[in-house]
Amino acid sequence: MTERRSIFWMRRDLRAHDNVALHAALSASDRVVCVFVYDRTILDALPRHDRRVAFIHASVAEAGADIAKLGGKLLALEGDPAELIPALARRHDAGRVFANDDYEPSARRRDAAIAEALARDGRELVLSKDQVLLHKEEVLSKAGTPYTRFTPYYNAWLQRLGQDRNILSDYDPAPLKARFDASVQGPSNISLDKLGFDEIDLEALSLYPGASGARRVFDEFTGKVDDYMARRNTLAVAGTSGLDIHLRFGTMSIRAIFRELGKRKDTHNASVGGWIREVCWREYFSQLLYHVPRVADGPYLEKYAQLDWVKGKLGEQRLAAWKNAATGYPIVDAAMTQLNTTGAMHNRARLVAGSFLVKTLGVDWREGEAYFALQLNDYDQASNNGNWQWVASTGADAQPPYRIFNPASQSQTYDPDAAYIKHWLPALAPIEARHLHEPWKRKAPIPDYPAPIVDLASSVEECKRRYGAVARAPAA
Numbered sequence: 427m428t429e430r431r432s433i434f435w436m437r438r439d440l441r442a443h444d445n446v447a448l449h450a451a452l453s454a455s456d457r458v459v460c461v462f463v464y465d466r467t468i469l470d471a472l473p474r475h476d477r478r479v480a481f482i483h484a485s486v487a488e489a490g491a492d493i494a495k496l497g498g499k500l501l502a503l504e505g506d507p508a509e510l511i512p513a514l515a516r517r518h519d520a521g522r523v524f525a526n527d528d529y530e531p532s533a534r535r536r537d538a539a540i541a542e543a544l545a546r547d548g549r550e551l552v553l554s555k556d557q558v559l560l561h562k563e564e565v566l567s568k569a570g571t572p573y574t575r576f577t578p579y580y581n582a583w584l585q586r587l588g589q590d591r592n593i594l595s596d597y598d599p600a601p602l603k604a605r606f607d608a609s610v611q612g613p614s615n616i617s618l619d620k621l622g623f624d625e626i627d628l629e630a631l632s633l634y635p636g637a638s639g640a641r642r643v644f645d646e647f648t649g650k651v652d653d654y655m656a657r658r659n660t661l662a663v664a665g666t667s668g669l670d671i672h673l674r675f676g677t678m679s680i681r682a683i684f685r686e687l688g689k690r691k692d693t694h695n696a697s698v699g700g701w702i703r704e705v706c707w708r709e710y711f712s713q714l715l716y717h718v719p720r721v722a723d724g725p726y727l728e729k730y731a732q733l734d735w736v737k738g739k740l741g742e743q744r745l746a747a748w749k750n751a752a753t754g755y756p757i758v759d760a761a762m763t764q765l766n767t768t769g770a771m772h773n774r775a776r777l778v779a780g781s782f783l784v785k786t787l788g789v790d791w792r793e794g795e796a797y798f799a800l801q802l803n804d805y806d807q808a809s810n811n812g813n814w815q816w817v818a819s820t821g822a823d824a825q826p827p828y829r830i831f832n833p834a835s836q837s838q839t840y841d842p843d844a845a846y847i848k849h850w851l852p853a854l855a856p857i858e859a860r861h862l863h864e865p866w867k868r869k870a871p872i873p874d875y876p877a878p879i880v881d882l883a884s885s886v887e888e889c890k891r892r893y894g895a896v897a898r899a900p901a902a
């Protein structure tokens with residue numbers, strides 16, 4: 427049955443093409459009003475200079491232009507969606523609001539409130555799967571419970587993908603373009619200045635917004651995907667896809683990515699398979715946050731709530747040194763400099779810097795999680811939380827508690843020539859690489875560079891004591 431009028435509400439799916447909710451709205455309606463809301467309840471907490479807001483702004487502009495090319499219009503609003511969406515539905519007498527599902531606890535609360543407000547007026551919020559290939563109850567164990575270990579989840583996920591090619595369907599809006607409503611009054615975008623944010627030169631940060639940016643990054647990656655497994659851990663090379671921000675904001679459909687990779691004759695080569703496995707971690711953490719939302723506030727393994735973190739003045743000093751790239755461990759300081767200046771950080775560097783904060787400095791992983799949430803261009807609550815809990819050994823299928831990343835050996839293995847360190851800390855360029863892996867072994871201290879803030883050997887003992895105390899504690 428077609429509705430007279432519907433709303434398509436664009437959120438973390440900043441594209442017109444192959445967008446499930448947009449396609450659902452066009453399929454079910456005579457007229458579709460498209461809207462994006464700059465959500466003040468999220469934006470008000472962000473600093474003025476926020477790379478993600480600039481990326482979203484440019485991507486909304488491109489999505490709006492693409493919708494206009496199809497004969498429609500994207501309306502941009504600013505405020506609280508909990509008020510704006512029901513009001514817009516009333517104004518246009520829309521029976522249904524279509525949007526793509528968001529699995530974060532705060533988004534689910536928002537959507538539940540909006541669904542309730544719409545229902546009071548006899549309207550409906552319709553949510554579709556778009557952000558991931560498989561969601562919610564689609565990958566469950568034989569007992570019907572969510573997976574809390576990655577490998578069985580991955581095997582079941584692969585099997586499910588292999589069984590149903592429709593999962594990769596292309597939701598092309600073009601055949602339905604006559605149903606776009608271009609008559610809606612209001613702006614197609616709002617300037618960054620009016621929103622209270624700075625313009626940012628994204629290209630200088632190698633960030634290319636919108637569907638065109640995603641296409642550019644994807645095409646570049648397909649040219650080098652065969653080397654993914656060989657190069658993905660080398661800190662000084664761009665051996666990974668760089669699709670993170672595009673997956674985060676939906677500037678490219680995950681289905682399109684898989685369709686295109688599937689066209690290759692050698693889909694099963696180790697590098698493509700290895701990359702697909704990494705993408706599965708994203709879906710694993712997404713379903714985990716959906717099924718176990720309490721992980722947003724504390725450890726999945728609840729006994730680790732008792733960990734005796736370094737707190738008070740010492741904890742604050744250590745956290746500040748970590749954030750400010752002043753730990754005296756070049757690999758960690760280079761990683762934090764990359765994050766602070768660009769919003770990006772290599773996955774291996776995230777593991778090293780994360781482990782350093784939690785296991786070497788003894789600071790609560792939630793401090794690191796919160797800092798990454800503020801800084802990362804690709805910040806995604808499920809992936810960030812899941813990875814921090816992996817590093818801290820508190821998560822569902824995390825690394826063992828006594829596995830501690832040694833910053834010196836990580837540096838030697840993944841940045842042997844110290845090229846990554848020297849790139850992000852150019853003042854250290856004249857220093858020999860071996861002294862940058864273990865500066866404390868150098869006869870004279872490195873000029874103008876801090877001494878290590880903790881001794882590595884004692885920090886290992888301290889970490890074992892901290893985790894051991896919980897392991898020995900009687901069950902609650």
Ligand SMILES: Cc1cc2nc3c(=O)[nH]c(=O)nc-3n(C[C@H](O)[C@H](O)[C@H](O)COP(=O)(O)OP(=O)(O)OC[C@H]3O[C@@H](n4cnc5c(N)ncnc54)[C@H](O)[C@@H]3O)c2cc1C
Binds near residue numbers: 669706798
């Ligand atoms: C402490 C910590 C925090 C992290 N926080 C985030 C975050 O907020 N957002 C985020 O997208 N990733 C996060 N990651 C995972 C990973 O570092 C990034 O996804 C990756 O660096 C993105 O670069 P890429 O797109 O070039 O990766 P590629 O290696 O090309 O991987 C392709 C895609 O797979 C997904 N992926 C890869 N590795 C992981 C992983 N370990 N967990 C979940 N998804 C993964 C991402 O969507 C990524 O874009 C975090 C990792 C750590 C250790």
